[in-house]
Amino acid sequence: MGTSKRKTYTPEYRREAARLVIDTGRTIVAVAGEIGVGAQLLGRWVQQEHARAGGGPDGPLEVSERAELERLRREVAELRMDNEFLGKAAAFFASKQNPRSGSR
DSSP, X not given: OOOOOOXXXXXXXXXXXXXXXXXXXXXXXXXXXXXXXXXXXXXXXXXXXXXXXXXGGGSOOOHHHHXXXXXHHHHHHHHHHHHHHHHHHHHHHHHHHSOOTTOO
């Protein structure tokens, strides 16, 4: 077996990748897939960035908080889709209420 060289990333790249997760609120898995790094590795970078930034109330979320955040994001997405559908349905029915002049 040949030896494979481990890929290295600069500290700046690690911080920027972690900030993508922290600042945008997207999942570690989604960002990791976009930038082509492993989710576990990116997760460590995010933890390190939280620790570097001082943790505190803006520190990493607990498992229960992260689960609730994901549930709420899904719920918001569903509600937005429902709202869009209802707006289109209302416009459709409003157009049926006002028949065009001359047609019966």
